[in-house]
Amino acid sequence: MSKVKPITVPCPTCEKTVVWEEASTFRPFCSERCKLIDLGEWASEEKRIPGDELPLPTNQDDEF
Template sequence: MSSAVVKCPTCSALVEWGEQSPFRPFCSERCKLIDLGAWAAEEHAIPGGDVEDELFSDDFPARHH
């Protein structure tokens, strides 16, 4: 049985999904860390609904994007 092949989310290199690719879905540790840095810098975000924003709005200072 062959493994699935996916594109690295950072550089689009093809990555075989299996034990031979320890950083999957990334092609390398470098690409994994680039993606992690983008999340930390808030370049990536998962949109929240108005309810979540209201529930937690007093817990954190206002963010300006």
């Protein structure tokens, strides 16, 4: 019988190999630290989904 090789993925933050299993609490990240670094990058808009900028809404009632 052959053993089933576990699925592994690279951590999106540090590229360390992470085994994709239920016991990997922070998957796809290798640790809570890498997870929080990634969250911070999204919150500070260092990471973003590409697309056209949306125009700012204008409210006619605010004009004097």
